[in-house]
Amino acid sequence: MGYDPEMTAYDTVTIATGDTESTVLCKKHRSNIAIFLPANWVTGTITFKGCLTEDGTFVPVVKGSDVAAITIPSIAASQCIVLDNLILKALAPVPYIMLVAGAAQITDDKIITIVMTR
DSSP states (O other): OOOOTTTEEEEEEEOOOOOOOOOOOTTTTEEEEEEOOOTOOOEEEEEEEEETTTSSEEOBOOOOOOOOOOOOEEOSSSEEOOOOOHHHHTTTOEEEEEEEESOOSSSEEEEEEEEEEE
16 A cells, blocks of 8 residues: 555645744644654654644634643654544644744744645
8 A cells, every 4th residue: 555645645834943833734734743853853742733724813722621832742853643532633723833943942943744634
């Protein structure tokens, strides 16, 4: 079974040197997400911001009942993170997202590969 562009999309987001927020990821029509962290990733948590439009105001994505940020615990470089059901459900209705690192990426721009499937 090979790459099917109808089912699978590859994209990248970048967190610039000294920053914590990534560029915008359009995830419309995609429900499963894997995040591939680069070798130069500065270890830290990841949270998410979301928006209805690509160029709108991004706000934190939180869990409904306790209004806590959707968080991936502190994770080291060179890891593939497959988002679990709770995070996927929370992100499902959000068409545009940004990854937010818990620590500033201090050495180089971080290019993060995202794989999404329907």
